Amino acid sequence: MTGDMSSRTVVVTGxxxxxxxxxxxxxxxxxxxxxxxxxxxxxxxxxxxxxxxxCEVHGVTCDVSRVADVENLIAEAAATGRIDVLVNxxxxxxxxxxxxTTEADWDRVVDVNLKGTFFACSRAIPELKKTEGCIIxxxxxxxxxxxxxxxxxxxxxxxxxxxxxxxxxxxxxxLVRVNAVCPADIMTPMLQYQADAYGGGDxxxxxxxxxxxxxQGDKARFxxxxxxxxxxxxxxxxxxAPITGANISIDFGTSAGYGYAE
Ligand SMILES: NC(=O)c1ccc[n+]([C@@H]2O[C@H](COP(=O)([O-])OP(=O)(O)OC[C@H]3O[C@@H](n4cnc5c(N)ncnc54)[C@H](O)[C@@H]3O)[C@@H](O)[C@H]2O)c1
Numbered sequence: 001m002t003g004d005m006s007s008r009t010v011v012v013t014g015x016x017x018x019x020x021x022x023x024x025x026x027x028x029x030x031x032x033x034x035x036x037x038x039x040x041x042x043x044x045x046x047x048x049x050x051x052x053x054x055c056e057v058h059g060v061t062c063d064v065s066r067v068a069d070v071e072n073l074i075a076e077a078a079a080t081g082r083i084d085v086l087v088n089x090x091x092x093x094x095x096x097x098x099x100x101t102t103e104a105d106w107d108r109v110v111d112v113n114l115k116g117t118f119f120a121c122s123r124a125i126p127e128l129k130k131t132e133g134c135i136i137x138x139x140x141x142x143x144x145x146x147x148x149x150x151x152x153x154x155x156x157x158x159x160x161x162x163x164x165x166x167x168x169x170x171x172x173x174x175l176v177r178v179n180a181v182c183p184a185d186i187m188t189p190m191l192q193y194q195a196d197a198y199g200g201g202d203x204x205x206x207x208x209x210x211x212x213x214x215x216q217g218d219k220a221r222f223x224x225x226x227x228x229x230x231x232x233x234x235x236x237x238x239x240x241a242p243i244t245g246a247n248i249s250i251d252f253g254t255s256a257g258y259g260y261a262e
Contacts, residue, residue: 018188
């Protein structure tokens with residue numbers, strides 16, 4: 001697989017979100033056929049409308065926490081003739097003290113972030129074996145280190161990071177590569193939601209508190225979705241051939257040492 005994706009089919013979940021849309025745009029620039037899944041039918045349709053001018057694109061409204069929806073998404077993608085790349089970007093955030101966590105919060109977040117990612121991988125495997133394709137999962141720095149009041153999200157992303165390793169090994173004999181990217185805070189609708197929902201009415205204060213956790217001090221900034229998309233694209237391209245079962249940090253060093261992870 002080279003930087004030219006013109007004969008490749010790429011599936012993206014959570015495609016209408018900040019990272020998912022940036023990933024879809026990056027692959028569209030390389031000429032890929034895109035099969036884009038998201039729960040948000042309106043924003044998905046907008047994105048498909050935008051990208052239809054650039055490449056072949058199919059939008060599939062789906063809830064990745066439902067295995068039947070995932071199977072339908074993968075079937076739609078297989079109907080293009082092949083699946084080369086699966087990017088699992090659908091995700092939800094929840095935070096708060098563990099003792100206040102509800103069963104509904106746990107089920108919602110684990111079902112989307114972990115179960116959704118796993119079954120998208122699982123159901124795409126037969127097609128990926130045919131193409132010696134690859135999977136890129138959106139984990140998080142929270143998938144690598146623990147932080148206070150993020151236990152549910154962290155558990156879900158820790159699961160994503162380890163299932164990435166397990167699948168990387170399992171699928172290596174078929175030359176199917178499975179990697180995860182582990183970003184710190186990316187300026188997307190998810191981060192805005194975090195600040196709005198958990199910032200105590202002061203979203204700017206929430207952002208400022210996050211950035212105090214970065215080793216860059218007053219030069220700290222959030223990651224852009226395009227920076228993450230570029231890493232995802234690299235992992236799907238030929239120079240990444242030796243990389244599998246890896247969790248690649250893109251986090252300004254927040255997970256590299258004690259005291260910095262947010
Ligand atoms: N934004 C960050 O700071 C950050 C940091 C590290 C990791 N991540 C991870 O990156 C991924 C993308 O996050 P983002 O920042 O683009 O978030 P986002 O909220 O902008 O996008 C997530 C997308 O997932 C979709 N989605 C939610 N539930 C779904 C479901 N059940 N089925 C299908 N689609 C569903 C949403 O509609 C949305 O379009 C997520 O897995 C997230 O956990 C984000």
